Amino acid sequence: MPAAPETAGVTAAKLPSQRGGGRTVAARARAAVAGPHHYxxxxxxxxxxxxxxxxxxxxxxxxxxxxxxxxxxxxxxxxxxxxxxxxxxxxxxxxxxxxxxxxxxxxxxxxxxxxxxxxxxxxxxxxxxxxxxxxxxxxxxxxxxxxxxxxxxxxxxxxxxxxxxxxxxxxxxxxxxxxxxxxxxxxxxxxxxxxxxxxxxxxxxxxxxxxxxxxxxxxxxxxxxxxxxxxxxxxxxxxxxxxxxxxxxxxxxxxxxxxxxxxxxxxxxxxxxxxxxxxxxxxxxxxxxxxxxxxxxxxxxxxxxxxxxxxxxxxxxxxxxxxxxxxxxxxxxxxxxxxxxxxxxxxxxxxxxxxxxxxxxxxxxxxxxxxxxxxxxxxxxAPRCQMDHAGKVASAIAVRTAPGETVLVWGMHPEDYWLSGRAPASRYLTAGFLTNFSGGRGGARVGERYAVPGAWRTFRQEVARRPPALIVDDSRGQPYGPARIPGFRQLLEAGYQRAATADGAVLYVRRS
Structure with a gap:
């Protein structure tokens, strides 16, 4: 029992010197917990x-x-x-x-x-x-x-x-x-x-x-x-x-x-x-x-x-x-x-x-x-050359077609569909699927024989079942143009005639 007062006295004596240290320890503990949060x-x-x-x-x-x-x-x-x-x-x-x-x-x-x-x-x-x-x-x-x-x-x-x-x-x-x-x-x-x-x-x-x-x-x-x-x-x-x-x-x-x-x-x-x-x-x-x-x-x-x-x-x-x-x-x-x-x-x-x-x-x-x-x-x-071209072509598409009609854009700019608000006539949104053309490769290995396997058969079925109201040839001298792709050329010759151009793209409408 006598030890208790001594202990209490010692504890009391030490408290003043520990207050600062106690606060430091507590602060460090709080910082350790809150550190990641604050970080x-x-x-x-x-x-x-x-x-x-x-x-x-x-x-x-x-x-x-x-x-x-x-x-x-x-x-x-x-x-x-x-x-x-x-x-x-x-x-x-x-x-x-x-x-x-x-x-x-x-x-x-x-x-x-x-x-x-x-x-x-x-x-x-x-x-x-x-x-x-x-x-x-x-x-x-x-x-x-x-x-x-x-x-x-x-x-x-x-x-x-x-x-x-x-x-x-x-x-x-x-x-x-x-x-x-x-x-x-x-x-x-x-x-x-x-x-x-x-x-x-x-x-x-x-x-x-x-x-x-x-x-x-x-x-x-x-x-x-x-x-x-x-x-x-x-x-x-x-x-x-x-x-x-x-x-x-x-x-x-x-x-x-x-x-x-x-x-x-x-x-x-x-x-x-x-x-x-x-x-x-x-x-x-x-x-x-x-x-x-x-x-x-x-x-x-x-x-x-x-x-x-x-x-x-x-x-x-x-x-x-x-x-x-x-x-x-x-x-x-x-x-x-x-x-x-x-x-x-x-x-x-x-x-x-x-x-x-x-x-x-x-x-x-x-x-x-x-x-x-x-x-x-x-x-x-940055200049907007290519996207300006897409905007002009899309505007021409919107003018020459009704909202419910389908369109075929023969090119590498699928944004023409979205910008014009018209549905594509085919599941193949670029000519690359049907010709293997890619800007990263230039004109090498381009042609119908390099197309996605089975793509031409499916493409012909799509355009025959629901012919597009408008075809846009946006090849502009690239190696996938109608002169080099017989399947696309035959599609144009079978039922379309040239109607206008839009920033170098050629628009074809169905014959009456």
Whole structure:
């Protein structure tokens, strides 16, 4: 009992000296709990504003490139009862067409602003996931640098490639999410192997169902899972289930044979660069040069470390970059928007390199910000030549046809259908399906024998069953014009006569 007062006295004596320390401990505890919350509360608004600013030019035009026009026309056909991979066809997986269809169902099909807003959200999610990945590996500052740096790099291409709301933009959140989930299996406190493996597989499937080349992220994911030994077996099982289940579900929903044909086996001629290697090489060098200029602030530090053979061992990031480069080269088209897939691993490699080169940080940040401003001005002031042509042709179509009539546009601008408000007479929205023409390959391997297998038979049945009220020959001297494509020439000669022109496109109406 005598000890109690002594203890109380000692405790009381110590209380004054512990008050400050007690408050410090409590403050540190609160900071430890609230730290992540405060971090994201500060960072996410910055990323949101930056995502909106960098994509501001996308809202200033009705359409940026034919891919947007194709998706808009495709979505409207689906909304009016079309069946994907049957009466509505494309060589791409179904997630983005369904996204467009859903946006049109909610907001109407008169504008693409809902899809442009969705693209801003996709870029914000991608940047936030990159920030989370870099923060987990290297700390708060690295996370903020990765998120902000990615958004500044994301417009480092020609505006029609960086501002359009198309496949690559919606693919990137899936690819980064896959790596983030796989990364949870490494480090001192790894998460449950089956859960994170399944989530990584689900994200890889989402990327592949957005665009086939999104599946390239399976390489770094598999590498990270392999390094998660001794739990790699459970992680691999989760990855397999998460990846295969969505693919099988989608295949069953749209028809396994049609799904496999349109996304994998039916594009043999299209992915060949035979006879067009110089065209492919020129486009590759041009777009690589543009992206290199935009990304010099993050590329040069990484190159410097490699040249000096200094320790730079983020092997999964290099595998991610290599897999993305293979995906960009697949098909030998080398369109600029393909290069967007390189940006997430480049941003992370840049952050990793700059951590080892403190003196390079300010010059790298200054160059990246300056380049982003230059590309933003380019997007705001870019000429509208091709899209102006599409607008003129669409206006001519609308004047010469009634709303319920069908139209056949023989060209590579499917946006003419959407802009004119007229339904296409065929499921093949561009002449490329029937001739194998592609701007990425020039005039090589163009002709009826290179068409999608069975396409001409189906095309003839469609136009015979419901002849288009108007045919627009928009070939304008390209190698898929009527002089070189007998099937199209015979269609014109059988029942159509020349009526007018619109900015170089020739309009044919049915004979009385």
């Amino acid at each position: 994201w509360v500060r960072l996410l608004p910055v990323l949101a504003v930056l995502a909106a600013v960098t994509r501001l030019p996308s809202f200033l035009r009705p359409i940026w490139n034919p891919d947007e026009g194709f998706l808009a026309t495709q979505a409207r056909m689906l909304a009016h009862g079309g069946v994907l991979y049957d009466t509505v066809v494309d060589r791409k997986p179904p997630l983005v067409p369904w996204l467009y269809e859903g946006a049109f169902w909610l907001f109407g099909h008169g504008s693409l602003w809902p899809l442009r807003s969705a693209a801003v959200l996709a870029q914000l999610v991608t940047a936030a996931l990159l920030a989370a990945l870099a923060r987990r590996r290297w700390g708060n500052r690295a996370g903020a640098t990765a998120g902000i740096g990615y958004l500044l790099l994301s417009i480092g291409l020609a505006p029609e490639d960086s501002q359009a709301a198309t496949f690559e933009v919606f693919m990137l959140p899936w690819t980064v999410a896959a790596v983030v989930c796989a990364d949870r299996l490494r480090g001192p406190r790894p998460g449950p192997a089956m859960r994170w493996g399944s989530l990584a597989g689900l994200a890889v499937a989402g990327a592949a169902l957005t665009k086939q080349t999104g599946g390239a992220v399976l390489l770094p994911v598999a590498w990270l899972l392999w390094r998660s030994a001794p739990r790699r077996a459970r992680a691999a099982a989760g990855l397999a289930v998460g990846f295969l289940a969505p693919l099988l579900a989608v295949a069953l929903a749209v028809g396994p044979h049609r799904f496999l044909f349109w996304t994998v086996t039916g594009s043999g001629s299209y992915v060949s660069a035979s006879g067009a290697w110089l065209v492919a090489a020129g486009r590759a060098l041009g777009n690589t040069g543009i992206l290199a200029a935009a990304c010099a602030g993050v590329v040069m530090p990484a190159v410097y470390l490699l040249a000096r053979r200094r320790r730079f061992a983020e092997s999964d990031l290099w595998i991610w970059l290599a897999g993305s480069a293979v995906a960009v080269a697949a098909g030998f088209q080398f369109y600029g928007h393909y290069y967007l897939q390189l940006l997430p691993p480049l941003a992370l490699l840049g952050v990793a390199a700059l951590r080892r080169l403190p003196r390079w940080r300010r010059p790298a940040a200054a160059w990246t910000a300056l380049a982003a401003c230059g590309f933003l001005v380019w997007g705001l002031a």
